[in-house]
Amino acid sequence: MMPQVVIVGGGMVGLSLSLMLAKANIRVKLLEAIQYPDLSESELHHYHSSFDARNSALSRRSVEIYNKLGLWARLQEYATPIRQVHITEEGGFGKARLLAEQENVENFGQVIENAWLGRVLLSEVKKNNLIELIDGIEVTALTQNEKQVTVQAKRKQENIQIQSQLVVAADGRDSFCRQALGVDASVHDYEQVAIVTTVQTSKPHHHVGFERFSALGPLALLPLPGENRRSVVWPVKKGTEEQWLGSENDQKFLDALQHTYGGRAGKFEKTGKRFCYPLSQVLSHKQAIGRVVLMGNAAHTIHPVAGQGFNLCLRDADVLVRFLSNHLKTSEDIGDQELLKAYEQARLIDQQRVIKFCDTVVRGFSHQNPVLKFVRNTGLIAFDIIPGIKPIVATYAMGLKA
Incomplete structure (x- = not known):
């Protein structure tokens, strides 16, 4: 029996999408290049905080x-x-705060x-x-015609061919599928490397997230389980990492x-192992190509400055599943090309808004010119005191205006 959807890429986007599709009663074949570790259910019931964990800030929409x-x-x-967000610049006079209680929400999201x-x-x-998971498999070719998509893959010494009406490529920033389809992407290198880790401070975080702009780069500190643990994402100049x-x-x-941060958190007492990865913006010129949809970093890789990626x-995944579910009520062709183009068009406004915002913040705060710094700090004060701005920004940050 032909699977209704094949997903290439079993990272967090691919795993999440497969569960959304299964929830909508759509069968899935999920392909992942990396061999997953054996995972016993008992491991999920014994939480031990780790100083080597990377973290994600989930918006309220993501939590929903x-x-x-x-x-x-x-x-x-x-x-x-996260119940408060503070935005400041090292050596600057401006500051802005978002308070969940003032926006009539319990929190802005969860880390x-x-x-x-x-x-x-x-x-x-x-x-x-409803999900068939195949890990340790490498996709070697991707072709399509008007009726189906064919995935050629290799697992150990076995050559595998999979056919489906629809393929979702969620195989990362350097997507093999995107390249196999001949789709170009616009690439901008920020000349930055993100340092990612977890730290312990002498003062509790009180559920406050900080964005601190400095000469080294924009430092994000977010609260983690345990009153004194915080996530660090610190983009620094490439070559200095x-x-x-x-x-x-x-x-x-x-x-x-x-x-850089000062004494607000007390003393920075302990740090975990630091990871690093280069930062660039990669935007695919197309996201719906025949019966293939690009998703995740394969579609758009953006700077982590606002934690929106x-x-x-x-x-994207939520909207795609909604389109597919509605379509299946009247048609058996889940990979209908007009449907996928409609999905792509429906997502453009939200995507372009987020991409432009993140890119503007990075570029705007990267210059240390005193005049520009004065303008930035004046803008932070204006943001903090002018009525009506904060609710708009908070709503978009929570993902509730997508």
């Missing part, structure tokens, strides 16, 4: 999506709400450790009868955080 899937009750144990989010998603996929990596540089990294991908 996982709640619809019946997963939020399990995920919530590993999540921490969750990716290791635990991934474990819950993977365990749900493995036990779902080695001085912040390695256990021998732990104290140097903590001292740099202390200098994964949330945008989840909204």
Whole structure:
């Protein structure tokens, strides 16, 4: 029996999309190049905080999506709400604050450790009868005609051919599928590398998230489970990252955080292992190509400055599943090309708004010219005091105007 949807790429976007499709009673074949680790259900019931975990800030819309899937009750144990957001610039006079209570919401979103989010998603996929998971498989070719898409793949010494009416390519920034389809992408290198880790501070975080712009780069500090644990995402100039990596540089990294952030968190006492990855903006020129849809970083890779990338991908997935579900009520062709083009068009406004916002913030705060710095700080004050601006920004940040 032909699977209704094949997903190439089993990262968090691919895992989430497969569960959304299964919830809509659509069969899925999920292909992932990496061999997943064995995962026993018992591992999900013993939470141990890790100083090596990467993290995601889930908007309220993203939380709603996982709640619809019946997963939020399990995920919530590993999540921490953001109830305030503070925006400042090192050496500047301006500041802006968003308070959840003033916006009449319980929180702006939740920060969750990716290791635990991934474990819950993977365990749900493995036990779902509508999802066939094939890991350790490499896609080697992708072709299509008017009626179907053919995926050629290799698993160990076995050559595999899979056919489907619809393929969703969620295989990352350097998507093989996008290249196999001959789709170009616009690439902008920010000349930055993101340093990612978890730290412990002497003062509790009180559910406050900070965006602190500095000469080194925009520092994001977000609350994590445990009153004194915080997630760090710190984009720095490419070529300078080695001085912040390695256990021998732990104290140097903590001292740099202390200098940039000040004493609001008390003392930065402990840091986990630092990960790093280069930052660029990669925007596919097309997202619906015949019977193939590009999703996740394959469609749009954006700067993490506002923590919007994964949330945008989840909204894409949610809308795609809605389009497919409605279409299947009157047609058996789930890969109808006009349907997929309509989906692509429906997502453009939300995508373009988020992409432009993130890019503008990065470029706007990257210059240390005193005049520009004065303008930026004046803008932060205006944002903080002019009525009517904060609710608009908060609504978009929560993903509720998609």
